[in-house]
Amino acid sequence: MLPLHRIDRDDKVPPYRQIAAQLRDRIGDGTFRTGARLPSEAQLMEHYGVARMTVREALRELASEGLTVAQHGRGVFVKARPPVRRVAADRFARRHRDGGRAAFLVEASTLGVPAVDRIVVTEAIPPAHVRELLGLPAQGRAVVRSRRYLLDGRPVELATSYLPVDIARGTPITDVNPGPGGIYARLEDLGHPLVEFVEHVSTRMPTAHECRALALGSGEPVLMVLRRAVDARGRVVEICDTVKAGNGYVLEYRIPAI
Amino acid sequence: MLPLHRIDRDDKVPPYRQIAAQLRDRIGDGTFRTGARLPSEAQLMEHYGVARMTVREALRELASEGLTVAQHGRGVFVKARPPVRRVAADRFARRHRDGGRAAFLVEASTLGVPAVDRIVVTEAIPPAHVRELLGLPAQGRAVVRSRRYLLDGRPVELATSYLPVDIARGTPITDVNPGPGGIYARLEDLGHPLVEFVEHVSTRMPTAHECRALALGSGEPVLMVLRRAVDARGRVVEICDTVKAGNGYVLEYRIPAI
DNA sequence: TAGTGGTCTAGACCACAGC
DNA sequence: CTGTGGTCTAGACCACTAT
Numbered sequence: 001m002l003p004l005h006r007i008d009r010d011d012k013v014p015p016y017r018q019i020a021a022q023l024r025d026r027i028g029d030g031t032f033r034t035g036a037r038l039p040s041e042a043q044l045m046e047h048y049g050v051a052r053m054t055v056r057e058a059l060r061e062l063a064s065e066g067l068t069v070a071q072h073g074r075g076v077f078v079k080a081r082p083p084v085r086r087v088a089a090d091r092f093a094r095r096h097r098d099g100g101r102a103a104f105l106v107e108a109s110t111l112g113v114p115a116v117d118r119i120v121v122t123e124a125i126p127p128a129h130v131r132e133l134l135g136l137p138a139q140g141r142a143v144v145r146s147r148r149y150l151l152d153g154r155p156v157e158l159a160t161s162y163l164p165v166d167i168a169r170g171t172p173i174t175d176v177n178p179g180p181g182g183i184y185a186r187l188e189d190l191g192h193p194l195v196e197f198v199e200h201v202s203t204r205m206p207t208a209h210e211c212r213a214l215a216l217g218s219g220e221p222v223l224m225v226l227r228r229a230v231d232a233r234g235r236v237v238e239i240c241d242t243v244k245a246g247n248g249y250v251l252e253y254r255i256p257a258i
Numbered sequence: 259m260l261p262l263h264r265i266d267r268d269d270k271v272p273p274y275r276q277i278a279a280q281l282r283d284r285i286g287d288g289t290f291r292t293g294a295r296l297p298s299e300a301q302l303m304e305h306y307g308v309a310r311m312t313v314r315e316a317l318r319e320l321a322s323e324g325l326t327v328a329q330h331g332r333g334v335f336v337k338a339r340p341p342v343r344r345v346a347a348d349r350f351a352r353r354h355r356d357g358g359r360a361a362f363l364v365e366a367s368t369l370g371v372p373a374v375d376r377i378v379v380t381e382a383i384p385p386a387h388v389r390e391l392l393g394l395p396a397q398g399r400a401v402v403r404s405r406r407y408l409l410d411g412r413p414v415e416l417a418t419s420y421l422p423v424d425i426a427r428g429t430p431i432t433d434v435n436p437g438p439g440g441i442y443a444r445l446e447d448l449g450h451p452l453v454e455f456v457e458h459v460s461t462r463m464p465t466a467h468e469c470r471a472l473a474l475g476s477g478e479p480v481l482m483v484l485r486r487a488v489d490a491r492g493r494v495v496e497i498c499d500t501v502k503a504g505n506g507y508v509l510e511y512r513i514p515a516i
Numbered sequence: 517t518a519g520t521g522g523t524c525t526a527g528a529c530c531a532c533a534g535c
Numbered sequence: 536c537t538g539t540g541g542t543c544t545a546g547a548c549c550a551c552t553a554t
Contacts (some may be wrong), residue, residue, distance in 0.1 A: 014542060040520065051544045053311070056521090064322065066463050073520050073551035194515040201509040203461040203479045205324050208275075219322075221461045221479030221504070229515070246479070251459040253511045257452040257487070272523060298539065309525045314540090331532035331539050520552075526545100533539075 002039050002047050003031050015050055019058035027067055027078055037075040038068065064219040066247075079217070102182030119147040119176045123169070126162045130239045133228055134164055143168040145183065148213060155214050156249070159242040167192065167237055184229065187238065192231040200226045201251060206243070214245045221246040260297050260305050261289050273308055277316035285325055285336055295333040296326065324477040324505070337475070360440030377405040377434045381427070384420045388497045391486055392422055401426040403441065406471060413472045414507070417500040425450065425495055442487065445496065450489040458484045459509060464501070472503045479504040 003026060007018040026032050039047070044055040059076055062068045070076045126134070126142045134142060142162040149157040161183065163173060172178045173186050184194060206214065206222045214222070222243050229238040261284060265276040284290050297305070302313040317334055320326045328334045384392065384400045392400060400420040407415040419441065421431060430436045431444050442452060464472065464480045472480070480501050487496040 016542075042519080051546090053545095054543060057542080059521095064463065065465075070521060071552085072522065073553080075520060075552095196515055197513040199511045199513065201459055201481075201511070202507060203481050203504040205322060205477055205479060207323065208319075219463055221463060223459070223461050246461040249460060253457045253459070253513070255455040255457065255511070257454055274523075300538080309527090311526095312524060315523080317540095328540060329533085330541065331534080333533095333539060517554080518552100519554105520550100522550075523548085525547075528542100528544075530542075531540090533537100535536080535538105 002043065004039075004047060007048055007050075015048070016054050016057035017061070019044065019048055019050070019055065020061040023058065023062055024065075024067065027062075032078050034078050034080045036078050038078070040075060063217065066217070066219040069217045103184070115150040116147050117150065119145070121145050121174050121176060123165060126239070129226075130162050130241065133236055133239050134162060135236065136164070141165055143174055145173070155245070157242055157244045158210065158213055159240060162239045162241070163187075163237065183238070187229070187231070192235070192237045194229050194237070195232050196230045198228050198230070199253075203246065210243055214243070216245060216247075223249055223251065225251070260301065262297075262305060265306055265308075273306070274312050274315035275319070277302065277306055277308070277313065278319040281316065281320055282323075282325065285320075290336050292336050292338045294336050296336070298333060321475075322477045324475075327475050361442070373408040374405050375408065377403070379403050379432050379434065381423060384497070387484075388420050388499065391494055391497050392420060393494065394422070399423055401432055403431070413503070415500055415502045416468065416471055417498060420497045420499075421445075421495065441496070445487070445489070450493070450495050452487050452495070453490050454488045456486050456488070457511075461504065468501055472501070474503060474505075481507055481509070483509070 004022050007015050007022075009015065011018065013021075023032070023038060032038060038059075041052055041055045041059070044050075044058075045052055048055070059068065059070070063070065063076075067079060068076050069079050122144050123141050124144045125131070125139060126136070126144065130142070131138075131140060134140075136142065143165055144160060144162055146158070146160040148155055149159065163183070167187070167190065168174060171186060171190060173183050178186050188194060202224045203221050204224065206216050206220070210216065210222060216222070223246050225240075225242045225244065227240045227242070228236045229240070231237045262280050265273050265280075267273065269276065271279075281290070281296060290296060296317075299310055299313045299317070302308075302316075303310055306313070317326065317328070321328065321334075325337060326334050327337050380402050381399050382402050383389070383397060384394070384402065388400070389396075389398060392398075394400065401423055402418060402420055404416070404418040406413055407417065421441070425445070425448065426432060429444060429448060431441050436444050446452060460482045461479050462482065464474050464478070468474065468480060474480070481504050483498075483500045483502065485498045485500070486494045487498070489495045
């Protein structure tokens with residue numbers, strides 16, 4: 001016997017929503033705990049006396065809320081609340097660069113085993129909003145570094161950096177491994193001491209490509225951070241466009257009140 | 259004739275995804291512009307030679323990406339990209355408080371007509387994570403101010419502030435209208451000069467209640483900002499928990515590189 | 517092999533919008 | 536009234552997982 005009630009066919013709220021609500025409640029009250037398997041579609045059809053599409057509609061609602069995840073051939077499972085990851089905004093502090101640690105390693109090293117893969121360096125025409133921030137002309141090119149970050153083997157972030165060719169071309173910045181402290185340390189080596197970063201944070205649903213690259217389930221939004229690095233002469237020397245898996249990422253910023 | 263190709267039944271990517279991809283491309287290249295109606299489900303069934311559920315599956319994919327919105331009895335429409343809203347992180351600067359302008363008014367005044375409604379002030383036991391940050395004991399109470407912000411009549415943000423009762427009880431902070439400069443100005447009046455704010459930014463899908471209060475469509479995530487205000491003695495004097503409609507909100511933070 | 521979810525078909529009735 | 540999307544039925548075949 002399933003720990004679920006009946007549905008009321010005369011109720012104005014449609015059956016699939018009633019079913020979703022009951023399952024949601026059982027997840028909320030702990031009847032179905034984190035990691036547990038929900039009753040199969042066949043069981044739910046039988047229990048409620050509805051067609052399979054009706055059950056699937058209910059399950060889709062839960063998945064879109066990020067409560068469950070379906071595994072082909074195994075079942076539907078209550079999602080684990082992933083551990084909260086904090087990103088201290090001082091991860092770009094010079095002391096870390098001087099210590100030879102790139103920003104991602106700073107934020108990740110206390111949380112798990114960090115890694116980077118899919119590093120690709122090219123020259124290309126950046127998107128319009130990036131070109132504008134870099135002060136490039138209409139067909140201007142930039143050095144483009146894209147890569148993916150992982151934590152304990154799980155992909156957590158896609159990042160693409162754009163740098164002016166007159167600064168980066170022919171330097172270690174175009175190497176797959178730019179050396180200790182990352183590209184920010186190299187920019188300072190090249191006579192561009194960094195004085196400020198400006199980050200723009202927003203959210204949206206991921207594209208299908210991002211879903212694959214970040215192993216996102218449906219109902220999981222992403223955080224977008226567009227960062228620009230400004231040198232001592234006020235020049236924007238890098239734009240970094242990142243897409244972070246939304247589940248559990250928490251960005252921290254300290255703001256002086258003066 | 260619809261501006262769409264055929265699908266390849268032998269392709270390993272299923273028909274509904276091929277259909278979704280074609281529609282997504284036509285939205286991206288401007289064939290279906292903002293506000294335009296997509297072909298009806300019946301037209302798409304006819305064009306592609308598929309069942310209705312297959313078409314609906316494709317349309318659901320677009321909706322979940324936030325690209326389209328269905329209107330019962332009217333059709334499926336390409337969603338408008340809402341105007342980008344920037345929130346300068348200096349919106350808490352003292353010069354604004356001294357000028358008598360609360361933070362939301364500072365960030366909103368150049369963007370439209372700001373308004374606040376549903377202001378409710380009570381005393382209650384805050385959620386555990388808030389209690390912890392405020393340093394309250396297990397059953398400790400706080401002054402709770404909740405309200406909703408609107409821009410040009412459209413709801414954009416829900417906010418709830420928690421303040422220690424020993425600071426806020428019996429002060430203008432418990433008034434629906436706390437006076438010029440908002441509650442931060444009152445905190446400073448009460449001998450708590452603010453020196454720092456710390457914001458934690460994350461994203462998730464909205465609850466059903468938030469969908470209603472913020473008039474969110476499906477496939478629209480929210481930005482969550484949990485902010486704490488720290489006074490000159492290092493005491494956390496306020497926690498503000500906000501939920502911002504994700505569509506178009508952009509938070510801006512400046513980070514010194516030193 | 518049995519059970520699971522993934523996709524698809526070909527219908528049906530309903531509620532809502534617009535003419 | 537017609538056309539739209541919202542919901543539902545009762546099947547089908549497939550791919551994946553576990554045994």
